[in-house]
Amino acid sequence: MEISTVGVIGVGTMGSGVVEVAARSGLQVVAREATPELVEAGRGRVEKSMDRGVARGKLDEAARDAASAAIAWTTDLDDLAGCQLVLEAVPERLPLKLEIFGVLDRVLDPAAIMATNTSSIPIIDVAMGTSRPEQVLGMHFFNPATVMKLVEVISTQLTAPEVTEAATAFATKTLGKRVVPAPDRAGFVVNKLLVPYICQAIEMYESGHASASDIDDAMKLGAGHPMGPLTLADLIGLDVCLFTAESLYAEYAERFYAPPPLLRRMVAAGRLGRKTGQGFYEY
Template sequence: MTLNHVVVVGAGAMGSQIGMVCALAGLSATVTDIAAPALARAETGLRSRLSRDIEKGRRTAAEVAAAFGRLTFSTDLAAAASTADYVIEAAVEKLDVKRALFADLDRYAPPHAILATNSSSIVSSRIADATGRPEKVCNLHFFNPALIMTCVEVVRGPATSDLTVETSIAFVERLGKTPVVLNREIPGFVANRILNAVRDEAIYLLENEIASVADIDTACRTALGYPMGPFELMDLTGIDIGYLTKQDRFAQTGDPSDRPSSSVTALVERGELGRKTGKGWYSYDQAGIKTPRPTGEVRVTS
């Protein structure tokens, strides 16, 4: 199956970067969002990031200019999807939103188009029946920051066809990424299930007053070789993302251990979601430089 036009739904950090990854690989890509300001922020953020890459010699100015020539931003999902060969949904982690989106995409996109979700917590079998093409629905999970991280998980749902899996693997390889194939879906997939176990243990250590946020992160970086600690990573990806993932997991299992932790819940309720809000487990200045917060501001004992 030939892929020429990729549509990404959602102009957040993940969606915008996935769109640029496609454009850098020579594909025509459209990033869509219901909010025009979100699209403007996405383009500004990408131009800033790619300018730094040029300054540091990671990419050439010609390469970046050509990629932006292949990348468009639009609030008109129906028009964008009408010529899509592959659609990647990167919207909010809410099942009802995703199901409504996939029902719309099923109407808008050509019959041959594959409809994938970037979600790592909502498996495609919970979405596929909202469409008339369940065999063309799968999870295609990129990691943040998508412009840098090479792993992409390709996850087969019960109805996903071999052709959809094979096409998705070839697509990931064309992007210069490394596909990891899951033959059976499971919430969290491979990498995030391992990562979530580390995150949950880090929060346990904090809430039980065993160590501070900064010291737990330092241990993970200096003893385990992690590029960043679990609290730093939560601030980068957005504390609300993990919160919504936990909420969804608890709704499926009813297991109290799957509830979001007290500390995470308190941060989300205060709107302190990490780097994007200037406060999370750490505080961030306008340059993005972080400083530790007093433990009493972030730790809530269960």
């Protein structure tokens, strides 16, 4: 399948990065948000990122202008009708995703691929909200999508093999990513390892075992990690960490996966990390 036009639904931090990656890869992109205000916010994120690339010498002005011209912005899901692949990147709420996939099921060509960027919701739950679950799979990008090279491709029991092959080829050959296939299980590959590690660091901090900076420095200087677990949690978003930990615990029912109380309290208090200016550190 030739994929020349892609749709991205939800252009927050993750979705805007995918929009930029796709546009810079020579694709036509239809970027959809729910309101005009969110459209403008998403457009601003993409333009700011590409302007930063020009300033740093990683992108020339002609390439930036060509990528900008390749992006169509909309609030109407019907405008994605001509896309061969659509990636949904809205908040982690299954009813919202089901509503969106129901519309995509109606407007997209029968051969179009429908992908979700969820980090924790079972892909099969999303797929069964359509009349063609064989066309649905997960494509889990990582933040920032413009930098991170990995994409997890998650097939369900019903995903057609040719759909998995086409999505994998698209991510590798067109977007230049490294694909890791993952089973449709909570956490896939990365988050099943990463989120318990982050939660263990939070428990260590909460118990007074070590300070936040000491935990982070220990993992950077002792384990060679580029970023400590608490700094990483702030970057990911503590609400996302909590949701993923809850999904892991619901799936496997093992204490190891349970989110620590401090994480729940910080999310309840609105201390979500970088995006709110305060998490384990102040920004």
